[in-house]
Amino acid sequence: MEFNHADLFEGVSDAIGDRVAVVCGDRRLTYAELDAHANRLAHHLRAAGVGPRQHVAIQLYNGIEYAAAILAALKIRAVPINVNYRYVEDELRYVYRDSDSVALVYDAEFDDRVAATLPDAPELRHLIAVGDSAIEGAVRYEDAVAAQPGTRDFPARSADDTYIIYTGGTTGMPKGVMWGMESMLRAFWNPTFPPPDKPEDVVELARSSGPMVMMPIAPLMHGAAQQATFISWCMGATVVYTRRFEPADVWRTIERERVNSLTITGDAMAIPLADELARGGYDTSSLLAFVSTGAILTGTVRDRIAALLPNTMILDRFGSTESGSTAEAVAGSSPEKGLRFHPDVPDIAVLDDALKPVQPGSGVIGQLARTGHIARGYYNDPEKTARTFPEAEGRRWLLTGDIATVEADGTIAVFGRGSQAINTGGEKVFPEEVEAVLKGHPDVYDAVVTGIPDERWGSRVAAVVQAVPGATPDRDGLDAHCRKHLSGYKVPRTYAFVPEMKRSPAGKADYRWAREIAQNA
Incomplete structure (x- = not known):
């Protein structure tokens, strides 16, 4: 077994196969069932000519098919590529071509956009449609998995196998952030648990953990939801999705599935969730943690959530697709009062213009950076990789773009994104x-x-x-x-x-x- 997400999922599945792994709406699969389902899709991809290091684009709403497609690609050492389902033709054309994807798993409701873009993406040669697609040559997802065995029979994998997450788009076209499997696992690891020394430690953690229920409500085409899913499986938890973000559906699902931990991304999700919860009628007694990651809660919104969920921990996590989860907000800090964070790992620093760490309490303002377990760089963009991941004094750093300083007690005060x-x-x-x-x-x-x-x-x-x-x-x-x-x-x-x-x-x-x-x- 390697520190490879496909290896780890298979190990967890063998250990706790009867435990529910994933729920979406009225569908649920145990670890063993999801493993077999992903095996069938992996065999189909391989039979269609998809091989190691080739890229499989996924253009789906949240659901069991999305989770299975990620696992299926990893099982054959292919690379899953997340595609924003809101993209129009020009953006799709860019991602298909920039990612060099050879296969696409998509929801049939995106037929028009996919069909219009395919002629400009000649490498995209195999289509798998969830639902009834009118595109000639597309294989129905249900047929693809039904025709293949649920057994494994895959080649050995590596902890260095590549994982790519496309991110950005607020200041330019998205870029594919490349990770090695083990580095990604460690960078996004849940800091409440000790990091594993060997892959078998992950399996033992899943086996010994209680039946937690985790719910990331960001779309799975967002890196935060993907990583929340992987970390949940490493804990042996049940992962619950809603197909799309509808606040009432989220609260009904929390009540029905007895969700313990909810992961969101900032005010844009927190505000409509709070509005719906304030209308009343929902049982939230199972909810232990309300976590924002990828975007920080403002103080007023955080206070409102805390008042509505008085028995739930409200947590702000700081990080990025390139850095992983790096820090937790200091109690009482907020964007309007000043953001302050406790680093999770010793590999976090603020670097000055000479790429030297600033001294705590000096008041010198620099750029937040991380070394150690960080992304490899950007796919098809060596110039941006060189700018963002410089070397200094024998260490490779990620410059996050966040402007910050280190206070005398070691906490990091973050002022904002320098580019904005x-x-x-x-x-x-x-x-x-x-x-x-x-x-x-x-x-x-x-x-x-x-x-x-x-x-x-x-x-x-x-x-x-x-x-x-x-x-x-x-x-x-x-x-x-x-x-x-x-x-x-x-x-x-x-x-x-x-x-x-x-x-x-x-x-x-x-x-x-x-x-x-x-x-x-």
Whole structure:
């Protein structure tokens, strides 16, 4: 057995095969059933000519087919490629071609977009459709798995096998983040458990753990949900999905499946969940942990969730697709009060411009970085890889892009993403801080802050605002609210009001879109 996710899943399946591994709607499979199901799909892929190190694109909503497709690719040492189901033709064309995918597993409801893009992706030669597809040559998913054996019979795998997660798209086209299997496992490992010394330790952890029920509600095409799934299986837990994010469906599922841990991504999911929970009628007594990862909760939203779930731990995890899960928020910190984190591992540092670690308590501001178990780089982009993963004093670092400093007690204060910082009259403004203050106004449902050109100041702070239903916030009121909490240069000079905020399916802000909206305003 290797530190390879396919090996580990098979080992866990052999140890606790009768335990439920995955639930979506009214469908559920035990570990043994999911293993056999994935084996059948893996045999089909191999029979279709998909081999080791070739790429299998997955364009699906959440479901058992998504989990099985990831496992099936890994079992034959192929590489699963996550495809954003919101992408239109130009974006799909880019991902299909950039990823060099040779096969595609897709929901038939995406037929039109897939069919329109296929002629421009000649390497994409094998299609597997979940549902009834009208595309000529596509194989029905049900037929693909029904015609193959559920046994394994696969070649030996390696801890260095490649895993790719496509991420980004808020400032440019997405990039494929490449990981080695063991490094990825260790980077995203649940810090409440000791890291495994050998692969068999993972199997023993799953065998000895109680029957926990974990629910990542971000789409599986987002790295956070994929990694939450793998870590849950390493704990022998049941993973519960909803096909798409619908707050009422989430709470009904938590009640029905007795979910213990819920993983979300920031305010964009937390706010509608809180709105639905406030309407009442849901049994949340099983819920022990409410975890945000990939996007930080603002203080007002966190306080609201805590009031609605008084017996549940509310946790903020800090990390990225390139770094893994790196730190946990210090109690009481928030974007509007100042974000502070306890590092999970000793491989976290803040580097100055010379790529040297800043001294704790020095006040020197640098860039948050991680070494050790980090991604290999970006697929098909050596220039971006070289910029993001530099070497210094014999160590390879990941520069996360987050601007930070190290306080005297060793905690890390994070100010915001450097690429999104607004330079207005020589002062830096980090959008996250202003967004958090705006979302503390009772009439504001959501806000994204960006910089737009200004003749006098170089850039001015601009806010795109979605109001609470029935409310009509005005510029003067928002200005007065912001001036109570922010220095004058941080207060937005331009407001654009929109009926609905544009965010990624995982809840991340689309700053390109926000900048266009603000400039038009």
